[in-house]
Amino acid sequence: MSSEEIASSEETAAMDATKSRPTVLAPRSSARSWVWDVPFDPLTLSGSVDRIEQMIQYGMDTGTPSYVITANLNYCMLHHQEPELHQITNDCGLILADGHPIVVRSRLSGKRLPERVAGSELIYDLAERCGERGWGIYFLGGEPGVAQQCADKLAADYQGLRIAGVESPPFRVLTEREQREQDARIMNSGAQVLLVAFGQPKGEKWIHANYKRLGIPVSIQLGASFDFVAGKSSRAPDIWQKLGLEWMHRMMSDPKRLGPRYAANAMFLCGRLVEDWKRLVTRWGMGDWSDQRRG
Structure with a gap:
């Protein structure tokens, strides 16, 4: 083998090694904004999607799952009332401010939040990013039929998005057999994102109890977002939102x-x-x- 061929071979090997290295996930910002005892990450909507993409890639590369909380005023209230939520808040990989009162209050803390990041908007941008990457989303929760309508609408709007699974479990505690079967469906789906619509704080508690076992790179409780996408509920006019x-x-x-x-x-x-x-x-x-x- 000539010296040129050896050099070329070494360069190719180096490139392959670089590609195979796990993504290094930077720690959550130290400049979090504390609002009513909840540490929010100061991100815009686009910045949030970028961060979630990094979390997904990191989870795929290392097998380390994580989850995101979209916290509104109701979550802050529940966090204040239920000590159980403190550990759930501490363990999450990202906390986004889904409420104008939170954003306004952050201005008094010296670490302002740039904008509200609504889960009902995040779901579209995240679906678009997953479509660009060819990643799959598993839709879990909501009323019968709503999750499927939501999944179908997003798949139609964002080419490349893979629907890894859709199910609306009954509004009760599953039997051991049902839970094992559900676990198997989720774990074998090949999903990169698990979207949960169980309501608040049931969804956050469920994710915290199950995300490590299920191993999906990123899980997010998105509340009524399935209803909005499916057209079952309508969002307020823009002026009301502003x-x-x-x-x-x-x-x-x-x-x-x-x-x-x-x-x-x-x-x-x-x-x-x-x-x-x-x-x-x-x-x-x-x-x-x-x-x-x-x-």
């Missing part, structure tokens, strides 16, 4: 179910704003309130 009033539109569309939830969210928000004001006044030396909570 004014931060999408919650009102949703409540008006289903007041019996969502009214109590948003009333509880409003009470939580008022309480936290009062605490924020007390802390601010204390910093100014105008009061003696003490509060050791972070954010």
Whole structure:
């Protein structure tokens, strides 16, 4: 073999070795914005999709699964009320701010969040990115038929997207046999992304309990996003969204179910704003309130 051929062979081997090296996933930003004790990652929608792509690739290369939380005001309230969620929050690979109150409140922390990253928008951009990469998505949850309609719509809109599986399990605890069968379907699907629509916080708890065993690179609880994509529910007009009033539109569309939830969210928000004001006044030396909570 000539010296030129040897050099060429060594160069090719080096390139192949580089390609085979696992993706190095940078740690979550140290500049997270703490809002009401929840550490949010300061990312835009496009930046979030880029980060999730890195997490998927890292999971594929190393066999290390992770998950994403799209946290709205309701999640912040539940996080405050249920200590069980603290570990779920700490273990996740990415936390996105799916709520205008969170973004606005971040301006007081010194580490501003650039924008709201709504799960109902993220699902489209993520489907587009998966289509470009030829990756598969497994759709789990929602009412019967809704997940399938959502999957069909995204597959039609984004060429290359692979539907790895679709199922809407019953609204009850599965039997051991049913759970084993479901596990097998998900694990053998070849999916790179598992989208879960079990509601909040059931979806986040389910993912935390199962993501390591299932081994899907990235799992995300996306709540009502299946309904929006399938056309079962409609999002608020753009002007309502820009004014931060999408919650009102949703409540008006289903007041019996969502009214109590948003009333509880409003009470939580008022309480936290009062605490924020007390802390601010204390910093100014105008009061003696003490509060050791972070954010």
